[in-house]
Amino acid sequence: MTDFYYDxxxxxxxLLSPDMQDGALLILYILPCLIVGFVVVRxxxxxxxxxxxxxxxxxxxxxxxxxxxxxxxxGVGLIAQERGLRKGTARAxxxxxxxxxxxxxxxxxxxxxxxxxxxxxxxxxxALYHRIATHEQVDFAAPIAFGDSFKGAPVVGTTITFIDHxxxxxxxGALFGTYSEAVIGANVPLSLxxxxxxxxxxxxxxxxxxxxxxxxxxxxxMEKTGSPWDQAILVPxxxxxxxxxxxxxxxxxxxxxxxxxxxxxxxxxxxxxLVHAKQLWANYALKNAFTNKDSMAYFPGAVLSxxxxxxxxxxxxxxxxxxxxxxxxxxxxxxxxVILTKLFSRRLALLRAIGAPRRFLFSIxxxxxxxxxxxxxxxxxxxxxxxTRVISGIVSARTNILVEVILSWPEFHLVAAFVSLTVCxxxxxxxxxLRRPVVADLRG
Amino acid sequence: MNSxxxxxxxxxxxxxxxxxxxxxxxLVVHPGETVGIRGPSGAxxxxxxxxxxxxxNVAQGQVRWGDAELSTMGEExxxxxxRSSVGMVFQDFLLFEELDAVSNAAIATGYLHGSRHxxxxxxxxxxxxxxxxxxxxxxxxxxxSGGERQRVAIARALAHDPAVILADEPxxxxxxxxADQLIxxxxxxxxxxxxxxxxxxxxxxxxxxxxxxxxxxxxxxVGEVRND
Ligand SMILES: Nc1ncnc2c1ncn2[C@@H]1O[C@H](COP(=O)(O)OP(=O)(O)OP(=O)(O)O)[C@@H](O)[C@H]1O
Ligand SMILES: [Mg+2]
Numbered sequence: 286m287t288d289f290y291y292d293x294x295x296x297x298x299x300l301l302s303p304d305m306q307d308g309a310l311l312i313l314y315i316l317p318c319l320i321v322g323f324v325v326v327r328x329x330x331x332x333x334x335x336x337x338x339x340x341x342x343x344x345x346x347x348x349x350x351x352x353x354x355x356x357x358x359x360g361v362g363l364i365a366q367e368r369g370l371r372k373g374t375a376r377a378x379x380x381x382x383x384x385x386x387x388x389x390x391x392x393x394x395x396x397x398x399x400x401x402x403x404x405x406x407x408x409x410x411x412a413l414y415h416r417i418a419t420h421e422q423v424d425f426a427a428p429i430a431f432g433d434s435f436k437g438a439p440v441v442g443t444t445i446t447f448i449d450h451x452x453x454x455x456x457x458g459a460l461f462g463t464y465s466e467a468v469i470g471a472n473v474p475l476s477l478x479x480x481x482x483x484x485x486x487x488x489x490x491x492x493x494x495x496x497x498x499x500x501x502x503x504x505x506x507m508e509k510t511g512s513p514w515d516q517a518i519l520v521p522x523x524x525x526x527x528x529x530x531x532x533x534x535x536x537x538x539x540x541x542x543x544x545x546x547x548x549x550x551x552x553x554x555x556x557x558x559l560v561h562a563k564q565l566w567a568n569y570a571l572k573n574a575f576t577n578k579d580s581m582a583y584f585p586g587a588v589l590s591x592x593x594x595x596x597x598x599x600x601x602x603x604x605x606x607x608x609x610x611x612x613x614x615x616x617x618x619x620x621x622x623v624i625l626t627k628l629f630s631r632r633l634a635l636l637r638a639i640g641a642p643r644r645f646l647f648s649i650x651x652x653x654x655x656x657x658x659x660x661x662x663x664x665x666x667x668x669x670x671x672x673t674r675v676i677s678g679i680v681s682a683r684t685n686i687l688v689e690v691i692l693s694w695p696e697f698h699l700v701a702a703f704v705s706l707t708v709c710x711x712x713x714x715x716x717x718x719l720r721r722p723v724v725a726d727l728r729g
Numbered sequence: 730m731n732s733x734x735x736x737x738x739x740x741x742x743x744x745x746x747x748x749x750x751x752x753x754x755x756l757v758v759h760p761g762e763t764v765g766i767r768g769p770s771g772a773x774x775x776x777x778x779x780x781x782x783x784x785x786n787v788a789q790g791q792v793r794w795g796d797a798e799l800s801t802m803g804e805e806x807x808x809x810x811x812r813s814s815v816g817m818v819f820q821d822f823l824l825f826e827e828l829d830a831v832s833n834a835a836i837a838t839g840y841l842h843g844s845r846h847x848x849x850x851x852x853x854x855x856x857x858x859x860x861x862x863x864x865x866x867x868x869x870x871x872x873x874s875g876g877e878r879q880r881v882a883i884a885r886a887l888a889h890d891p892a893v894i895l896a897d898e899p900x901x902x903x904x905x906x907x908a909d910q911l912i913x914x915x916x917x918x919x920x921x922x923x924x925x926x927x928x929x930x931x932x933x934x935x936x937x938x939x940x941x942x943x944x945x946x947x948x949x950x951v952g953e954v955r956n957d
Contacts, residue, residue, distance in 0.1 A: 328842075329839065329840055330838060330839045330840070331839055333825075333828055333832055333839065334825065334836075334839060336827070337825050337826075337827035337828060340827050341826075341827060631823065632823070632825065635819070635823040636836075636840075637784075637808065638782065638784055638811070638817055638819075639811060639812065639815075639816075639817050639836070639837070639885070639886075640808050640809065640810070640811030640812025640813070640815065640837075641808065641812065641837075641839070641840045642805065642808055642809070642812075642840055643804075643805060643808070644840075645839060645840035723784055724779050724784050724785060724786075727779075727784075727819070727823075728775075729821075
């Protein structure tokens with residue numbers, strides 16, 4: 286079997302584009318349904334009677350369709366949701382090639398640095414920053430100093446190089462040029478020219494008075510990034526140090542210097558440093574160079590892919606549950622159809638009595654079931670798509686991680702396989718309908 | 730053109746647990762003959778019709794229509810025989826409430842070969858018109874009266890142009906006037922096309938119009954009377 290595959294199928298298969306492969310798989314999955322449909326209905330015209338049956342049992346049918354729809358939606362939604370989350374979180378981390386932080390949990394640091402879920406972090410000192418910033422393979426090293434907030438929006442101290450890296454050009458306004466200016470993320474509910482005073486800390490524990498007297502004015506707004514940074518307020522890292530009474534990190538003779546280089550002696554510290562290498566291949570060397578007892582360097586992308594594999598495992602477990610649900614629902618619906626067919630048995634007996642072939646009865650009952658299955662599955666795809674959109678919308682609103690929902694091949698493969706399987710199973714009530722005694726059913 | 734002669738020999742129909750429902754020693758019905766079947770309730774009249782149609786469980790004996798010996802044929806072959814040669818009318822119509830008159834009368838378009846659809850539809854329509862059924866396609870059977878339903882049921886039995894009509898109480902639920910009209914129409918249609926009609930009924934108006942009357946009592950065919 287595997288030999289046959291490698292000898293005869295693989296060479297052709299590999300010639301197809303991924304989309305064509307997926308399309309071919311879809312056809313393969315739906316093929317049993319089409320074949321059964323063709324064989325069962327060929328030469329018969331059961332539609333009027335199927336319609337009669339659909340109408341006669343419309344409320345039960347509606348319940349069956351909804352049950353199927355919900356179980357299909359569960360499977361479809363799970364796949365689409367997981368992919369959306371995976372892609373959304375990956376997109377949000379895209380710009381963070383290499384991060385250096387104090388030794389500790391990479392995950393905690395990713396959450397704090399990339400996704401701006403604040404937590405207290407030990408600081409890296411000026412000497413380390415200096416070594417990183419002046420490394421020959423480093424294009425730029427941007428301090429990322431989080432900890433303050435304004436009305437729930439994290440206030441992050443950094444450099445204009447980082448803003449440039451994150452947003453490219455600004456959507457409106459200008460970069461900050463003094464310690465009292467700020468650039469806001471695309472979704473921050475402030476306008477250019479607005480003034481604010483950050484609070485120390487985040488959320489309910491934030492101390493609104495701690496930084497009294499230090500006021501910022503908004504001078505620019507970044508482009509949308511689809512990441513939590515859309516909700517962040519970016520200020521000069523020097524300003525963050527200053528409002529905490531730590532000096533500006535430059536020489537005493539430079540009271541208003543902005544951005545690197547900093548003075549290693551007066552550098553107050555930063556919880557994270559984003560490192561951008563001159564060349565992609567240098568990243569590994571940089572990671573090794575700055576992983577030691579004083580600091581850790583890590584790829585957020587790698588941390589994320591570990592998270593994604595957990596997410597994938599969760600999805601797999603839930604997929605099994607979704608499949609079990611689908612099987613249970615299918616079994617329930619088919620049992621229901623057997624009962625409905627019993628209610629219809631007098632009409633079916635009549636058809637037998639006036640000479641209709643068995644295949645005609647078979648095609649009526651099967652088509653009836655197939656219509657319910659197809660309607661339920663189609664509705665399920667829509668329902669799955671809609672719920673995924675709603676959930677993603679909520680996730681996006683809460684985290685600012687842009688979770689896009691699109692339906693893709695795996696969902697359609699799932700639905701096609703489900704339809705094919707259940708449509709084959711739908712032959713069971715059809716067979717049972719044929720086994721009923723004609724005369725007894727005729728007498729009612 | 731109708732050449733199906735019925736010949737029943739030593740027939741024994743059994744029901745559940747082997748109970749004998751009907752015995753007929755001998756019965757011959759010539760093509761084009763009209764025969765009434767009468768007898769008390771529960772005597773076995775419907776059972777007789779089911780046996781003649783190849784639907785009942787024949788334990789012994791023969792039911793032969795022309796060359797077709799039903800008791801030796803498989804179920805599917807008997808169904809084929811019915812759809813080519815037998816039209817059946819049931820006591821309580823057994824129509825599809827959700828369909829209109831023509832769709833009911835031409836129900837066989839669902840399973841007969843496409844080449845026969847046009848003729849079938851035309852016969853269904855013309856029979857419905859002959860039987861004075863209005864609103865052939867405008868409303869569903871659900872809104873039809875008992876008399877109208879009975880006519881649609883008869884049109885369905887005739888639509889595929891069978892040689893034999895087997896009717897079970899075709900006038901049972903009708904008032905006298907409507908019943909008489911229906912008997913007139915049915916007999917006229919059957920005689921005009923030289924079809925064999927075998928009709929179970931309690932209605933002596935119907936029996937008066939038949940060539941022959943068969944009496945069934947207590948699961949036995951006990952005799953027959955010939956009308957002049
Ligand atoms: N499937 C069956 N198994 C056992 N007995 C049956 C079955 N069907 C009918 N019977 C019995 O067979 C007998 C004949 O029934 P049948 O329906 O032929 O009577 P009938 O003469 O048509 O009566 P009616 O005038 O009330 O329609 C009845 O006693 C009935 O209860
Ligand atoms: Mg009866």
